[in-house]
Amino acid sequence: MKTIGVLTGGGDCPGLNAVIRAVVRSGIKYGYETLGIRNGWRGLIDGDVEPLTDFSVSGILPRGGTILGTSRTNPLEKRSDFQKIQYNMKKYGIHALVVIGGDGTLSAARDVSKQGIPLVGVPKTIDNDISGTDVTFGFDTAVSTVTEAIDRLHTTAESHHRIIVVEVMGRNVGWIALTAGLAGGADEILIPEVRFTMDSVCKNLQARYDSGKKFSIVVIAEGARREDIGLPPVPEDIRDECGNEKFVGVGLLLGKELEKRLGIETRVTILGHIQRGGSPTAFDRVLATRLGVAAVQLIDAGKFGQMAAIHGNQITSVPLEEAVFRLKTVDLELYELAKTVIGGRR
Ligand code: F6P
Secondary structure (H helix, E strand, O other), rough: OEEEEEOOOOOOOOHHHHHHHHHHHHHHHHHHHEEEEEHHHHHHHHEEEEEEEOOOOOOOOOOOOOOOOEEEEEEOOHHHHHHHHHHEEEEEEEEEEEEEEOOOHHHHHHHHHHOOOOOHHHHEEEOOEEOOOOOOEEEHHHHHHHHHHHHHHHHHHHHHHOOOEEOOOOOOOOOHHHHHHHHOOOOOEEOOOOEEEEHHHHHHHHHHHHHHOOOOOEEEEEOOOEEOOOOOOOOOEOOOOOEEEEOHHHHOOOOOOOHHHHHHEEEEHHHHHHOOOOOOOHHHHHHHHHHHHHHHEEEHOOOOOOOEEHHHHHEEEEHHHOOOOEEEOOOOOHHHHHHHOOOOOO
16 A cells, blocks of 8 residues: 655644545545654654544544644755655655645745655645635635624724724735625725825725714734835844744734824734634635545646646646745735725715
């Protein structure tokens, strides 16, 4: 029997366990056994693996997070680490890998694949920023969580006649802010793709106030930036191990400034990792399951270097190279549409 190795890398997201379960169970059908690799690429470097069986994946479908653990380890940072990966692939008789990850993990997968390691990718991220697939699992769950939060914040903002700023995840893209902002009826949506100015945000909120709407909900993605302020270089101590900027609360800065300029009492809620935790929605469970099965089918067909994807309602695959070539930024037409349905601005 051939062996598949499965790993989860990068930030966790709801639906990872559904993929793992689907890989193990469809693997059995195609004649493979599965080894779970702990903590992303780290586990393959250290030889930290565990056999996964039909029985051991029972009950994990609705669970958030990843039973395998995750890390942001870059497998190619040190030549010696890559050699350990080659050694462990042989030692554990791993025929091919299923690498479940976001942009960083899949970029590494592309490079590792080019070095001759047989693997396929499965895209995951709450950010929905992977090209080559219409949507990533985890996104629907995060949007549902944020929408519920916005609904709750609406009632308290309205009762207290306040502005409430809701900061959501989205380092480089504003898919969560835009989609949940639309679903929750936000009055201002600020995303990394479109720089904003304080003047225009204040003008919009003041117009709402003047029209009789004495409260507002502002949704801002953590990576949104002001056009009127240059970007200072990000110091090393607020970067994670992959060099990504750790966010320090653009929502807080915005809230403070709005209160000062508009004289309207303002509160700020930073949703943070709440957006990544918890049980996946039915949509994410089904998508994750379909992608997990597709990954095994790709391996069985010897189609390495590919990423399982969804286009329309069809599961398909694209070369990893194409998938990680650029981030999928928000649909600006949808962003414009969101503006047309915001009340109290005219
Ligand atoms: O990449 C997904 C993501 O959720 C980003 O939106 C966010 O900036 C980042 O992960 C946070 O990562 P960490 O868990 O390292 O704080």
